[in-house]
Amino acid sequence: MLHIDLDLKNKLKMDSLELVSSNKIFGGLQKVYSHESSELKCKMNFSIYLPPQADGGDVKLPVIFYLSGLTCTEQNFITKSGFQRYAAEHGIIVVGPDTSPRGVKVPGDDDSWDFGVSAGFYLDASKDPWSNNYRMGSYLNKELYELIQKAFNNVVDPNRIGIMGHSMGGHGALVSTLRNPGLYKSVSAFSPICNPSACPWGIKAFTGYLGEDKKTWEEWDATELVKKYEGPPVTLFLDQGAADKFYIEKQLLPENLVDACRSAGVPVILNLREGYDHSYYYISTYIAEHFDFHAKILKA
Numbered sequence: 001m002l003h004i005d006l007d008l009k010n011k012l013k014m015d016s017l018e019l020v021s022s023n024k025i026f027g028g029l030q031k032v033y034s035h036e037s038s039e040l041k042c043k044m045n046f047s048i049y050l051p052p053q054a055d056g057g058d059v060k061l062p063v064i065f066y067l068s069g070l071t072c073t074e075q076n077f078i079t080k081s082g083f084q085r086y087a088a089e090h091g092i093i094v095v096g097p098d099t100s101p102r103g104v105k106v107p108g109d110d111d112s113w114d115f116g117v118s119a120g121f122y123l124d125a126s127k128d129p130w131s132n133n134y135r136m137g138s139y140l141n142k143e144l145y146e147l148i149q150k151a152f153n154n155v156v157d158p159n160r161i162g163i164m165g166h167s168m169g170g171h172g173a174l175v176s177t178l179r180n181p182g183l184y185k186s187v188s189a190f191s192p193i194c195n196p197s198a199c200p201w202g203i204k205a206f207t208g209y210l211g212e213d214k215k216t217w218e219e220w221d222a223t224e225l226v227k228k229y230e231g232p233p234v235t236l237f238l239d240q241g242a243a244d245k246f247y248i249e250k251q252l253l254p255e256n257l258v259d260a261c262r263s264a265g266v267p268v269i270l271n272l273r274e275g276y277d278h279s280y281y282y283i284s285t286y287i288a289e290h291f292d293f294h295a296k297i298l299k300a
Contacts, residue, residue, distance in 0.1 A: 026088040027052035039139040040101040048073045054092035054155045061094045062160035062298035067169030071118045074098045080280035086291035104133040122172025123220045125209035160298045162186035175221035179232020179253035186297040188290045190283050194257035195223040223257045226266050235267040241276030
């Protein structure tokens with residue numbers, strides 16, 4: 001068992017974190033905690049992988065936040081991607097929040113798979129009745145971001161934090177980086193929803209959470225945000241399966257983001273992977289490249 005558990009006993013009590021599960025994998029510990037969220041007004045789970053380098057709590061390690069996609073919880077990435085091998089090799093802590101508030105019972109929150117429960121879109125809703133609970137943007141980039149640094153301050157390096165995600169979570173990673181310049185030093189995304197204002201998933205979510213004002217939508221759209229980005233230098237690393245049906249159906253629109261990046265002078269990489277789809281088979285194939293990308297930046 002990592003000694004970090006004993007060191008954190010009082011901090012976890014202070015932050016009201018409750019250990020849900022703990023499993024040893026590649027020399028580290030894959031844990032899930034729950035806590036009461038003030039932003040979302042409900043109990044939330046998050047995962048955290050503590051690599052073997054965290055043993056003893058005497059070294060500060062970089063952190064990557066991973067954001068999952070539609071229909072997912074904090075479980076999908078930690079059980080399907082195989083990322084722990086590469087997090088252990090690089091000595092990187094990995095944190096994964098859930099994708100929406102749970103159990104708040106907003107009317108209509110479970111009517112469809114791409115809106116409401118498991119589909120929080122990592123934004124702060126401004127339209128009733130969603131605005132009271134659906135505040136995933138502030139939950140991720142303020143509440144959870146600060147909680148991780150506070151509760152795990154003996155192993156987390158607050159100056160070396162990156163973010164990645166998949167699909168809706170890729171959208172969340174890109175938007176979180178562009179809306180909060182300097183908060184994340186590195187960013188990558190698998191199959192991200194790159195221009196939600198212009199695709200069916202995004203139009204449905206933005207209309208429901210934000211209302212009809214499309215100027216408001218631009219504040220949560222990576223393609224629009226990058227056009228006016230003025231923060232520290234950052235490279236957007238995009239990964240897309242060419243056989244992804246959602247890519248083919250124009251739900252993801254990575255080329256729109258690439259064009260906007262080039263016009264704005266923001267460095268961007270787009271890897272188009274022939275034959276690969278939207279699944280975790282694809283993610284697990286290329287997850288090592290993403291950890292290499294983040295490690296070069298976070299460990300420079």
